[in-house]
Amino acid sequence: MSRGFNRLLESVVSINVRELAFESGARRYTSSLGSGVLMSEDGIVLTNAHVVSRRAVEINVTLSNLERVGARLVGWDHWTDLAVLRLDLEEVKRRGFKLSAARFGESEKLFPGQEVFAVGTPHGLTRTVTRGIVSNTNRYFEDTRGIGGYETGMFNTWLQTDAAINPGNSGGPLVTSDGKVVGISSRGYLGANNLGFAIPASTARVVLERLVQDGVVVRSYVGIVPGALQDLENFYALALNTGVLVSSVDPGSPAAKAGLRPGDILLSIDGARVDGRFPEQLPPIQNLIASRPIGSELRFSVKRAAETREFTVVTERLESRVGEEWALEKWGLSVRRVSRTYARENQLEGNDGAVVIGVQPGFPGDVAGIARGDILLKVNQQAINALDVLKQAHAAYEASPAPTLIETQRNRRVSLLIIKP
Amino acid sequence: MILILRLLRGAIPAALFGVSACAATPDLPALWSERVKCVVAVEYVTVTETERRPTVSMGTVVDAKGTIILQSVAIDPRAALWQLKEFKVYLPGEGDGKPAEYLGQDAFTGWHFVRAGDDTRTKLTPVTAFAGPTAPRKPVISEAVWGIGLRPKDEDFAPYILRSTVALVQAVPQLTAIAQQEVAAPGLPVFDAQGVLVGLAGPSGGQTFLQISRSGRPVPTMLINVEESSAFLVAGEVLPHVGRIPRDPSGRPLAWLGTYGLEPMDREVAKFLNLQAQSGAVVSEVLEGSPAETAGLKPRDIILALNGAPLPQLKPDRAVVAYLEREVERRIPGNKLALTVLRGTERVEVAVTLGDQPKLAREAERKFFDRLGFTAREPVYGDAVERRQRPGALAGVVAHFVKTGGPSATAGLRPDDWIREIDGTEVKDFAEATGRLGAIEGDKDRSEFVLLVARGSETAVLRVKLK
Numbered sequence: 001m002s003r004g005f006n007r008l009l010e011s012v013v014s015i016n017v018r019e020l021a022f023e024s025g026a027r028r029y030t031s032s033l034g035s036g037v038l039m040s041e042d043g044i045v046l047t048n049a050h051v052v053s054r055r056a057v058e059i060n061v062t063l064s065n066l067e068r069v070g071a072r073l074v075g076w077d078h079w080t081d082l083a084v085l086r087l088d089l090e091e092v093k094r095r096g097f098k099l100s101a102a103r104f105g106e107s108e109k110l111f112p113g114q115e116v117f118a119v120g121t122p123h124g125l126t127r128t129v130t131r132g133i134v135s136n137t138n139r140y141f142e143d144t145r146g147i148g149g150y151e152t153g154m155f156n157t158w159l160q161t162d163a164a165i166n167p168g169n170s171g172g173p174l175v176t177s178d179g180k181v182v183g184i185s186s187r188g189y190l191g192a193n194n195l196g197f198a199i200p201a202s203t204a205r206v207v208l209e210r211l212v213q214d215g216v217v218v219r220s221y222v223g224i225v226p227g228a229l230q231d232l233e234n235f236y237a238l239a240l241n242t243g244v245l246v247s248s249v250d251p252g253s254p255a256a257k258a259g260l261r262p263g264d265i266l267l268s269i270d271g272a273r274v275d276g277r278f279p280e281q282l283p284p285i286q287n288l289i290a291s292r293p294i295g296s297e298l299r300f301s302v303k304r305a306a307e308t309r310e311f312t313v314v315t316e317r318l319e320s321r322v323g324e325e326w327a328l329e330k331w332g333l334s335v336r337r338v339s340r341t342y343a344r345e346n347q348l349e350g351n352d353g354a355v356v357i358g359v360q361p362g363f364p365g366d367v368a369g370i371a372r373g374d375i376l377l378k379v380n381q382q383a384i385n386a387l388d389v390l391k392q393a394h395a396a397y398e399a400s401p402a403p404t405l406i407e408t409q410r411n412r413r414v415s416l417l418i419i420k421p
Numbered sequence: 422m423i424l425i426l427r428l429l430r431g432a433i434p435a436a437l438f439g440v441s442a443c444a445a446t447p448d449l450p451a452l453w454s455e456r457v458k459c460v461v462a463v464e465y466v467t468v469t470e471t472e473r474r475p476t477v478s479m480g481t482v483v484d485a486k487g488t489i490i491l492q493s494v495a496i497d498p499r500a501a502l503w504q505l506k507e508f509k510v511y512l513p514g515e516g517d518g519k520p521a522e523y524l525g526q527d528a529f530t531g532w533h534f535v536r537a538g539d540d541t542r543t544k545l546t547p548v549t550a551f552a553g554p555t556a557p558r559k560p561v562i563s564e565a566v567w568g569i570g571l572r573p574k575d576e577d578f579a580p581y582i583l584r585s586t587v588a589l590v591q592a593v594p595q596l597t598a599i600a601q602q603e604v605a606a607p608g609l610p611v612f613d614a615q616g617v618l619v620g621l622a623g624p625s626g627g628q629t630f631l632q633i634s635r636s637g638r639p640v641p642t643m644l645i646n647v648e649e650s651s652a653f654l655v656a657g658e659v660l661p662h663v664g665r666i667p668r669d670p671s672g673r674p675l676a677w678l679g680t681y682g683l684e685p686m687d688r689e690v691a692k693f694l695n696l697q698a699q700s701g702a703v704v705s706e707v708l709e710g711s712p713a714e715t716a717g718l719k720p721r722d723i724i725l726a727l728n729g730a731p732l733p734q735l736k737p738d739r740a741v742v743a744y745l746e747r748e749v750e751r752r753i754p755g756n757k758l759a760l761t762v763l764r765g766t767e768r769v770e771v772a773v774t775l776g777d778q779p780k781l782a783r784e785a786e787r788k789f790f791d792r793l794g795f796t797a798r799e800p801v802y803g804d805a806v807e808r809r810q811r812p813g814a815l816a817g818v819v820a821h822f823v824k825t826g827g828p829s830a831t832a833g834l835r836p837d838d839w840i841r842e843i844d845g846t847e848v849k850d851f852a853e854a855t856g857r858l859g860a861i862e863g864d865k866d867r868s869e870f871v872l873l874v875a876r877g878s879e880t881a882v883l884r885v886k887l888k
Contacts, residue, residue, distance in 0.1 A: 405694075412682055
């Protein structure tokens with residue numbers, strides 16, 4: 001292999017993570033394994049968001065010299081399934097390790113049939129190299145719960161490869177024969193043969209920069225769910241390759257407030273024509289909106305029935321559907337804050353409350369009749385508008401156990417329950 | 422004994438015998454041969470867009486006019502009146518059905534009323550004939566009871582006897598007896614050893630079994646016997662209501678309060694709120710434009726008393742909700758209902774004048790478009806409530822039925838989708854929608870049309886190909 005490829009092998013790492021899990025109604029630890037790639041000499045490691053999440057409490061990185069070094073999470077972006085770690089540089093220095101960084105290649109220039117290699121730790125087998133070709137350079141794949149319940153794939157398309165990608169490969173690089181990183185291996189179809197997917201370097205490069213700088217990728221949100229026009233353009237009497245179908249408008253979103261409606265055809269944004277004929281054209285359009293600063297005024301030109309109208313939409317900050325999580329251990333309940341998206345999906349009246357995501361059998365929460373999926377709305381008649389309200393009530397119970405009144409909602413049905421010692 | 426009974430039957434009204442004639446030495450075969458005349462099988466056909474579906478259920482004769490009551494589950498509540506056809510009554514052991522008339526459903530008991538034709542009614546004996554001379558008989562624990570079951574249609578609904586022992590009598594909220602084993606077919610009467618009516622069998626409760634396979638763990642499985650039941654409403658919950666024959670087959674007038682999601686308040690909560698042994702029900706939502714809203718009832722109010730009387734303590738807790746619902750259902754629109762509610766820490770009196778139930782889905786207009794492969798239905802109040810829409814503005818039409826494999830089903834239309842736009846233009850009302858859909862259906866050159874549908878909190882554009 002090329003010198004570049006050999007150098008690349010030195011920058012591929014395996015990652016062991018211990019993370020908190022709340023689902024069981026208690027605080028538990030789980031461990032998992034993935035891959036990553038060193039992208040700078042000062043210890044920046046790029047990996048998948050589903051390998052290292054914000055719940056991680058201990059991260060250990062095994063370098064190519066088989067030595068282990070501690071690391072911490074710098075930033076996390078489930079939308080593109082990317083996370084960035086930083087190695088404990090003092091430890092690296094103290095132990096005299098030399099770090100070798102990989103370099104990005106140009107994923108835009110990849111062509112179907114081009115040879116690529118996946119490097120990683122499938123099933124714990126360190127520094128495994130598999131070979132394949134680029135099967136597709138522009139695969140559309142969206143999942144509203146794909147990354148541990150978080151959304152993914154709305155803002156990028158994926159590279160598809162037949163290089164074997166197995167569990168544990170996640171976060172490892174997909175490289176060309178000269179050792180340039182063109183993608184980050186992310187997922188495969190279980191039960192299928194050689195259908196692997198990677199985040200293209202063009203996306204990874206931008207997200208890496210943002211995460212290193214800010215720790216987060218801030219995106220704008222307007223609340224339209226775009227749909228591919230496919231061959232509907234004749235029906236809507238549109239010029240060829242123009243427009244994207246507004247499939248759905250989130251209630252209460254900026255787009256809804258501006259007056260957009262499902263069934264509208266979005267023709268242009270701030271005068272720039274949009275083309276959403278095919279599904280794989282949708283993520284770039286979503287990204288165009290998302291990459292504008294929060295509070296931007298976007299001018300949407302929209303075709304509705306026979307007429308064309310202009311709408312001004314003011315963007316909001318994009319939020320994840322998964323809210324903050326916590327375990328109320330004395331009650332045997334784990335909860336997740338109701339997010340704006342969750343409230344909208346479930347047609348809740350407001351954003352107050354916490355969803356029960358786990359119940360320990362036999363604990364006071366279970367005995368009171370609380371079940372997974374219930375929404376806790378009030379505790380001792382105080383609205384749960386932040387997890388702190390619940391945490392405080394739980395702490396008070398922990399200090400001196402006393403009957404606690406909980407208002408819950410299950411399928412729009414409101415119940416009062418007592419948690420008691 | 423049999424001989425005496427036969428002679429008596431010709432001479433005096435049926436109501437006179439029963440306990441008096443049989444008290445000394447009950448002769449079960451004799452009791453049986455008389456009582457089997459108060460049960461029938463009722464068959465009817467539900468006509469849908471694509472099929473005719475026959476249904477059989479068991480009924481009990483309640484008066485000399487040949488009126489028969491069927492359990493509420495006997496008829497699908499979604500079916501419109503005009504879909505229910507060809508009611509027939511079969512006598513036990515007879516393979517030929519005779520025409521009968523559907524009289525409607527009573528809101529309070531849930532019973533459907535059917536009336537047998539002239540030629541049949543003379544062969545029937547009302548169950549009231551076996552009610553006993555005094556107040557309705559209340560079964561007691563450990564007493565022997567028996568009832569009637571009917572074999573399926575291909576066995577000419579041959580009657581057979583079921584015997585059991587009363588194991589438990591409980592108010593849920595109606596006084597219900599649970600027998601040790603199955604004691605009658607659902608909808609058929611239950612008698613004591615003397616042949617006096619003690620109740621009417623309802624749907625059977627489920628029994629949980631463990632299903633054990635060679636691999637894997639035992640899986641709990643609930644089995645429900647649909648042919649025979651071990652639970653029956655006691656006679657005191659049946660006899661006073663057998664005269665509730667609906668004035669109109671539609672079952673109207675129907676009283677309406679307008680609360681959504683009544684939830685029982687358990688004992689612990691009552692104690693916490695210093696209500697001690699008080700029973701109550703939490704109001705989850707108060708529906709827009711409803712009598713409850715007009716009267717000033719608020720979401721999260723806890724109903725404690727009705728017309729000044731505290732709600733009864735019932736077990737399980739849920740039974741208090743059924744109790745409240747029945748208190749509404751037994752009344753008619755215009756009746757007044759005084760509710761005492763706890764709002765925060767305050768007791769508030771709410772005087773509700775019950776309204777008329779808004780149009781139900783089964784009463785809504787609908788039209789089937791065969792070539793398009795779906796039925797459009799006028800949206801009703803309940804559609805809006807279910808979808809958290811404002812019930813004031815009911816534009817569009819609801820997909821009531823979607824033909825499997827039809828063009829609309831292929832395009833992704835599902836039952837209960839709310840059609841907002843047809844071919845990019847908003848749908849105003851049912852008449853306009855059916856006009857436009859009819860035009861599309863009639864236009865043989867049309868190769869496609871587009872629907873905008875709302876489903877939950879999402880909408881979708883569906884493209885329906887007709888060729």
